[in-house]
Amino acid sequence: MSGPAFQTAGTGFFPRDSLDFSAGRISEETPPTTGKGPSEQSTEPDELPGLYIHIPFCLRKCAYCGFYSITDLSLIPAYRSALRREMALYRGWAASFDTLYIGGGTPSVLPEEDLEGLIADIRTAFTIAAGAEITVEANPADITEGLLASLRRSGVNRLNIGVQSFDDDSLALLGRRHTALQAIGAIQQVRDTGFVNIGLDLIYGLPSSPAGGANGDMMPHRVPICTEADRNFATWLATLDTAIGLDPDHLSCYQLTLEEKTPLAKRCRLGELILPGESRQADFFLRTAQILEESGYRHYEVSNFARPGRESRHNRKYWSHVPYLGLGPAAHSFSGRERRWNRSSVDAYIGDLESGREPVESREILNDEQLRLEALFLGFRTRRGICLETFKIRYGRDLLADKRDMIVRLSGEGLLEIRDGFLRPTRAGMAVADSLALI
Amino acid sequence: MDSIRNFSIIAHIDHGKSTLADRLIQYTGIVEDRDFQDQILDNMDIERERGITIKSQVVSLPYCAKDGRSYTLNLIDTPGHVDFTYEVSRSLASCEGVLLVIDAAQGVQAQTLANLYLAMEHDLAIIPVINKIDLPSADVERVIEQIDSELGLDPDTHLKCSAKAGIGIEEVLEAIVARIPPPKGDPAAPLAALIFDAKYDSFRGTVIHCRIFDGTVKAGDIIRLVYNNATHRVEEVGHFLLQRQKLESLSAGDVGYIIAGVKTVSDVRTGDTITLENRPCPKPLPGFKEVKPVVFASIYPIASDDYTDLADSLDKFKLNDASFVYEKDSSAALGQGFRCGFLGLLHLDIVQERLEREYDLSIILSVPSVRYRFTLKDGTVLFVDNPTHYPEPMSIIKSEEPYIRAAMMLPERYLGAVMKLCMEKRGVNSTLNYPSPGRAELVYEVPLAEVIFDFYDRFKSVTQGYGSFDYDLIDYRESSLALLDILVNGEKVDALSQIVHRERARARGLQACERLKEEIPRQMFKIAIQGVIGGEIISRTTISAFRKDVIAKCYGGDISRKRKLLEKQKKGKKRMKMIGNVSIPQSAFLAVLKSDTE
């Protein structure tokens, strides 16, 4: 048997006949050789699934955050035992995983022994393949020698640090609980401990006060050079510059998305702050990509940049329909055709597991058309793009034949290119990936 | 037959016909209170949503009158809007009388008169019914005065009621029995039945709505449709009690339906006569006047594979809308379609919506046009209602456009605003009357093309809903015309072309570009829109490309949500027409005509 044993919980089926995932493994750098027929391709090994653990705790809520996370740390013990129960429920879900991602929330707020214990629980319940990528997300303010030592003991080999900005005003606006200096210190400390694979999260496109006024007055040391928007851009370039100087292996640069009901969204709604316009956002995006690529980072996904070979293996599974198991409140799992997600309330999550129920909020079985649409919008997010041959086999559509006119047109506009059998977005194309998916 | 009364309720729009029908229905108790809803005869979704009647509707009411006898009252509720006058005139052919409803507050309006004339043409008994007497603004005395002076009816014959409050309903029922004559006809004579409407039912085939003038028809009979001599065996006959209700037979004087397994939709034509194969009637009944469409537009399926579906649906739709006419047409930009004629813009709007809803079609309508007349150098006279067929400009020696006489009734205080509007619309030869103090009747001669576009909406808004408007086609008048084409990214979209008055060409071109700019969503590339007359670009605008739409984060937990959003967008996009890689929404084609004053 060529693939992992998918013993999907609930509606347990994995429709191999209608959707052949075994054909999809094509390495990024080497497009498929044209001589290879589908039958030969399908003998290539499947990619192993990924495992995601959601830690729903934060010390305090950031001003922009729409995630479900809670600040009541007293629930940690109950959460951990619920998580152990959930692991037991899905013990046979896959033979092994080659990535483990512990995200949140803020995993680094867990006490060292809890984090270490949790990883030990995972290793008891599941097989984590040798050489697996094991990532933990951390807040710069939580990084201590003790934490780092415990992570190393647990086999964590990738640290993703939520820096967001190297500008203290921006950090204050975002409601982060660390300063720029703290972040720089933390990163150095991580390096010194011997972590080689370090990723930083940054946010750009922050809102600023309308037309220069208020912000300028409150911060007399800063004379508005041109407009508030220009200053905003300059601040971001400085953050980017600092980040590059720290030489991380991986950078995620997210354009701020205003989430409903967050304090930041409210301030924008009231007109206290305004977001940069779409054209400005596009400038941020393109300029960021250009600067990072010039500094040796590959722009491999809309918001992700990496030194060659340092792309997040775990996240890439999300973009190519590789199965993943997500545990913890609000975590999503995908098993080839079914996606399901857990209750997001920590209480409900714990309650369900204590009464022996799956903590599942809802699930959906994707039809061919839905899978196809996902493959398109996820594929167009990545620089690798969409392998036309694989797409035909997996999703039953010949994109080139169906959409030739549009593809030619968009290539002419510099948004798409066809190279080595891949239909890939250019940098400008990535910025409109969602629309590309609807061609 | 003495116990049958066939009558229609006619009135100006919104004067309360359907509400009065409700009360009559309730009074006779054929519907349980818990099953009742207001304007129960307006059973199409589109009628309920818009609060107007579009289709005439028959219902047979059992009524026990004060004389102690039982009657069958065949009531036909009709639409009030001028675009559906054809529905009214067909209904009247089945009746011996009408209730002419007049709103006590609004008094006599344009369609009150127009419908009265129709009833007179059919020689029907007329009962004026003053409705809405419960309104504080009701002025019954004034309406009685108008019945005399404006309608020329005996003012003593009026009834007063409030359909909403249920006042005066019994009097209305008694008047129907007493004052509308029973149908004439001979049940023993050869069958002569008039088809006044029909509806396609996917299980039973065509359901024919008819009035029997002579003879009798029952299940098992072989009927003949006089128009094409097609014969069918009758499966069922019956009448309408909100639903179809089977009967043993229908005979002279009855209004009901015949189901005869007619699957060939084109066999059935409204206005045709049904008779019996083995005992035909000597001559067919007089049918209906032919409809004269005034607005024309082409219909195309959004997906070209849907063409046969569309063709099939139009056939079936036509059964239920006798005023709708169409023929094959094709467009360079939109492919195979149909050129259709409508009685007005509301009619056009309703047809489009009904086709989409009832037949699950996604369609595009080209820019509506009136019918122009051209005289060419070689003497040929050409009628053109489709800009695609605009003659070679060098060959034209005379171009003419249809004019109407627009009759408007309005409170005097809006006179200034309405006159300004009429002048803007190239109106000429105005006359002004004061039928009663404070109320003005303004008549203008206006090019029809100016009126069909946004005149009606603007008229309503400048008169704040207090004006009424009616029109007659008068003649064709010479006019300087030009063909305005629209290019989208350099490609001519023929469905957006319009024939325009030369003096207004530039303004129209600009307006079309601006409207399209509002209607066409920004896309991944820049879109240039140009208005062109005879090769010369007279207006242009650009829709800039959007540069960023991608969501920043898309990991395991974000994918389903994002997909759902895209699915929604995709659905929206399916309702747009791709022309040269540009998605043009349905609404763009009609929006081109809207002026910027809205």
Ligand SMILES: Nc1nc2c(ncn2[C@@H]2O[C@H](COP(=O)(O)OP(=O)(O)OP(=O)(O)O)[C@@H](O)[C@H]2O)c(=O)[nH]1
């Ligand atoms: N106050 C009052 N309102 C009424 C009366 N009769 C009808 N209405 C209201 O007038 C409006 C129009 O009534 P309809 O019965 O739909 O009018 P209609 O003549 O059938 O309209 P169309 O079919 O569109 O021509 C509705 O809001 C009714 O509730 C009445 O006697 N008194």
Ligand code: SF4
């Ligand atoms: S942004 Fe991260 S750290 Fe801040 S509240 Fe949200 S989950 Fe917690």
Ligand SMILES: [Mg+2]
């Ligand atoms: Mg009505």
